[in-house]
Amino acid sequence: MKLCKKTxxxxxxxxxxxxxxxxxxxxxxxxxxxxxxxPKTKEVSGKEVGKGAAPKVAKEPxxxxxxxxxxxxxxxxxxxxxxxxxxxxxxxxxLDKKGFCHAGHCxxxxxxxxxLLFVNCHPQCARCNSVQGRGKTGRQLEHGIYIKxxxxxxxxxxxxxxxxxxxxxxxxxxxxxxxxxxxxxxVPVYRLTAAYKRENADLVRQGKKKLxxxxxxxxxxxxxxxxxxxxxxxxxxxxxxxxxx
Numbered sequence: 001m002k003l004c005k006k007t008x009x010x011x012x013x014x015x016x017x018x019x020x021x022x023x024x025x026x027x028x029x030x031x032x033x034x035x036x037x038x039p040k041t042k043e044v045s046g047k048e049v050g051k052g053a054a055p056k057v058a059k060e061p062x063x064x065x066x067x068x069x070x071x072x073x074x075x076x077x078x079x080x081x082x083x084x085x086x087x088x089x090x091x092x093x094x095l096d097k098k099g100f101c102h103a104g105h106c107x108x109x110x111x112x113x114x115x116l117l118f119v120n121c122h123p124q125c126a127r128c129n130s131v132q133g134r135g136k137t138g139r140q141l142e143h144g145i146y147i148k149x150x151x152x153x154x155x156x157x158x159x160x161x162x163x164x165x166x167x168x169x170x171x172x173x174x175x176x177x178x179x180x181x182x183x184x185x186x187v188p189v190y191r192l193t194a195a196y197k198r199e200n201a202d203l204v205r206q207g208k209k210k211l212x213x214x215x216x217x218x219x220x221x222x223x224x225x226x227x228x229x230x231x232x233x234x235x236x237x238x239x240x241x242x243x244x245x
Contacts, residue, residue: 068197071204072116073103078211079221080123086142089125104129106143106179111186113235113242116200118224119151120182144179151178154225161233169236185235190242196231203227 004020080101082091091101104124107114114120128139155178163170173181203224210220235242 068116068201069109072200073121075204075207076103076118076121077101077123078208079217081217083123084125084128085122085146086124086128086139089127091123091125100126102126102129104138104143106138106140106147107182107186108138111188111190112192113185113187113190114182116192116197117182117228117231118221119147119154119178119228122146147182148177148179151225154178154229155181157226158229158232161229162236165233165237173236181232185232185242190235190239193241200228 004018080091083089084091086104102124103121105115105121107120109115122143124138124143128142155176158181159170159174162173176184207220207224210223211217215223
């Protein structure tokens with residue numbers, strides 16, 4: 001399911017657009033302004049700083065999130081059964097080596113709270129997962145149906161655990177599909193906690209180790225999904241913890 005990129009908006013954009021009808025005009029205005037070149041500013045030396053000039057701004061360091069994502073997506077590809085989950089294309093070894101097999105997200109990568117969840121990411125061919133290809137937006141509709149059907153068993157366990165701590169909250173989640181749960185978690189205001197990212201990096205290492213030890217791919221994926229289940233449960237029981245500060 002494709003959502004509007006506007007923070008806090010749950011509107012559904014038209015095909016080919018990133019914003020819903022309400023926010024599309026505003027987005028175009030912002031985009032047009034961004035095209036206007038900003039005036040060049042003179043770099044200020046250390047000597048000039050003492051004369052009241054603004055200090056030179058240091059470049060932002062590379063975010064570790066890219067490293068987390070790269071390792072996570074590599075494992076997702078390793079866990080595949082050799083086919084694209086949205087079009088059932090059978091991968092060719094040579095094409096796979098050239099990057100034809102993608103780790104495709106149903107909820108887009110930009111939504112941090114769902115970015116490193118294994119229930120949200122599965123092997124897709126480059127055509128399905130590419131904006132330039134036939135996928136347009138990663139074939140989110142087909143991917144969402146796949147997730148909904150594959151993880152019914154997981155939703156039952158999530159509801160049971162939430163209900164054990166908060167029966168009222170459990171009833172709110174009961175009846176939702178895994179896809180709907182991911183959509184609720186994907187609101188831009190929510191972010192990954194530091195503990196979540198550290199644990200995920202360790203999970204990825206353990207997952208690769210289990211594959212080398214001869215574990216079945218499906219068993220490894222199920223183990224990873226169950227290990228991450230606690231984060232989904234915690235999200236509903238302590239939503240404020242995931243809000244951006």
